[in-house]
Amino acid sequence: MLTEEMINELQKYKKYWWKEDEETEYKEIKKEPFHLLIFTVLSQNTSSQNTRKAYIGLKKKFQISPHELMEADEKVLSEAIKAGGLHKIKARRIIDISKYIVENWNGKLDWLFKKSKEEARKELLKLPGIGNKTADVIISSIHGYKEAFVVDTHMRRIAIRMGLVDENAEYEEIQKKLSNIFPWKKIKGREEEIVGLFWLLAKYTCNAIKPRCKECVLASICNRANNKR
Ligand code: SF4
Incomplete structure (x- = not known):
């Protein structure tokens, strides 16, 4: 489960967040x-x-x-x-x-x-x-994000590396296991933001070629960082 500290640390991925006009545009599209x-x-x-x-x-x-x-x-x-x-x-x-x-x-x-x-x-x-x-x-x-967690290539990769699922896991299993690590009650009202920031961590820190485990806030709960995978 993500701790308070981990969630706070995720804020640093805000620098990759969409620009204001892009976000406004996306909110319009979503309607x-x-x-x-x-x-x-x-x-x-x-x-x-x-x-x-x-x-x-x-x-x-x-x-x-x-x-x-x-x-x-x-x-x-x-x-x-x-x-x-x-x-x-x-x-x-x-x-x-x-x-x-x-x-x-x-x-x-x-x-x-x-x-x-x-x-x-x-x-x-x-x-x-x-x-x-x-x-x-x-x-x-x-x-909402709790019930319908989007699993793309970045989410799949991080779930495998963290040891939440194995390489052959199907979409719904990955979705369920990833969903379990979010403290939904604590992040109520911020679900979309926190999941988005986690996705940015998966994309930029747990990147496909060379994951930067030393600077990753998830290292303490990650199998790969602890050499279990
Ligand atoms: S510790 Fe490394 S492998 Fe684990 S989630 Fe972070 S970057 Fe990915």
Whole structure:
């Protein structure tokens, strides 16, 4: 479990936090589930800066709604989001997702807010090209971070190194084990911030190539730092 001291130490990762205008923009995106879904598709396999560029490019050319995007010219759409990388795949995916939402959900996503976490995830996983991680980004905006902890490559790596799970662990096991180390009651109201800062630690200190264990606040509770892994 993360101690008070560890949580305080996480504050130093604020220097990597989004700039104010980026955060304001993201809060706006989060208010509309379809916008968040498209933003999350654009974020697959790319940096937050490139995601933002691709999203801005998309907004310039299209109204971000399922009805508009299902009819989009694939080439034009692909060009609009080029800055985000994998633009051809993502353009096809955005069109297919929009089509699915219009044809099966009447063009709406707000009904998902009334569903339990499990039901909402089950429905989201039916969308073309949507996996656990993308589904959880949406679910976390509905249910909050305690119930829908997003596990990406950085979270997976740190969970393995800390000894919380083994190399073959599935998404949901990693999610559960990582979730157990957060003192949710103590960080009530700050869940998103603390989880975000932890993710930044995973990305920058527990980085893929050369983890900086000597300066890591988690060293006392980490298997790798204690040579158990
Ligand atoms: S102590 Fe090292 S391996 Fe463990 S979480 Fe920190 S950086 Fe990663």
